[in-house]
Amino acid sequence: MPDFTHGGAAPLVTNSSATAAPHSAAVADACDAHLHIYDARFAAIAPIVADATAEDYRGIQALLGTSRAVVVQPRCYWTDHSCTLDAIQRLGPANTRGIAVVRPDVTDEALHTLHAGGIRGIRFSLYTEAHAVVGFEMVELLANRVAELGWHLQLHWTADQIAAHRGLLSRLGTPLVFDHLARMPLPGGTAHPAFAVVSELLDRGKAWVKLSGAYLDSLAGAARHYADVDPVAKAWVRAAPERLVWGSDWPHPTETGHKPDDALLYDLLAHWAGTREARRRILVDNPALLYGFQAA
Template sequence: MSEARAAPVLRVPNSAADTVPRSTTPAHACDAHLHIYDPRFQAIAPTVEHATVADYRRVQALLGTRRAVIVQPRTYGTDNSATLDAIAQLGATTTRGIAVLHPDVTDDTLQKLDAGGIRGVRFSLYTHANAAVGFDMVETLARRIAELGWHLQLHWTADQFVAHRDLLLRLPTPLVFDHMARLPLPGGIAHPAFALVSELLARGNSWLKLSGAYLDSIVGEAGRYADIDPVARAWVRAAPERLVWGSDWPHFTEPDHKPDDSLLFDLLTHWTGDDAVRHRILVDNPARLYGFAND
């Protein structure tokens, strides 16, 4: 794999990184999972301060990524104003967004969101805390957005995926599984959710994000998240053409110690071991999923 020598850099907000990544960054590389928390917009749940577009531009400078996908956080409920504003700030040609909505959203609002760069709807249900949506809304909303060509992005537990197998198999929209489908350790790919998600990926209408290595790791950053390696590599073997990578910046679930974003970026090199596969995950796959132009 191509690697560049690490060099000192200035600290970036909400990150422990103090050097640039060792891995080189291909042109048009996409960070397919990040959140913006802007104090100009009214929050309805606890938020992270100073996680603005200006802050994220420093993350992009660190990683060398150009394209971005902003995922609506729980903080703003179903008011997607902050996410739309962030898309506009970063640039509509290189940025997309994932909204949070209720099934009663109007057709006019859906059209405005689509014009503003929204390409999917997220159901973050791995915990009930501050959840703005519920499982009872999934199928109805999927049918509302199907004509737009949007997808459903699912941050559920592995057990929740298995419990809702029948629902997942009949949904009319593409699916995107957050954070490696949250397979719990030490079982990892032995969990039945791995087989279920693999089946959905094989159908060619679903995707998975290689992101959030710290969410289920037991050894943590001190162990370079090595216990996640078998899970990530299993996904790379199973469906390299259906994977995207995301930073999960600003790492809201890690309030006491922010992860090293350079390390998180280098993990993709570690997991793939192949420049062509890595390029596919960083550039080609997100271009297909989110509709970025091949410029």
């Protein structure tokens, strides 16, 4: 087991319990492919879960040594992308992309405006349907709307939802990105039918998986460095190292108490990837292809 000890007294950055830099070395052009920005300057339809501005996030970039980022639209802003588009500009449009949330009444003009602002996909966060901005019945319609822009669909679904919608996922022509390790439930992990569904899509070149949110399904927790998630993460690395990206999920909006250690989350990737080559692919090459970052 690698050394995951991160000593120190006080957290170094906001919305994180990291007290020291990661053990794993920084990689040039590394991308954090999943983060959220919450900024009180922008009106929200629900309570903002964290004070987490683009300027705050620069602290995470300095801590981890990442320079590219993907800002995912938070639920509290519904379909108003003012905050996300502002964050892309503040973090640097050459190195930052965004994921939007839209509904079927979105106009073509609005989609093109979002594209010009750095948006490269739309998210269906249906893990908790009761609070979802969009629904399953909108997936195929919206997939067809954004296909001409070259966007992908980002899916935060339960493993049960993935398995239940196998037919829908298989026929979609738009690339799919499964959030947070595709939410394989523990302790079963890869034994869940959804693992086979996602694996088939990976084999066909239709899908990607984000190695993020280790804490979301872990039963072991931070004290044991989310060790029970290792078999799932390593299975994705074995299955399709060329179809994976990594994300911090900062500011960890689901974790309303103790915030995760972002240095630990960064080190977990090195543990899962196994080799420097695989780690670089996941941090640099894959997100460059998926999000359209230009070569340095």
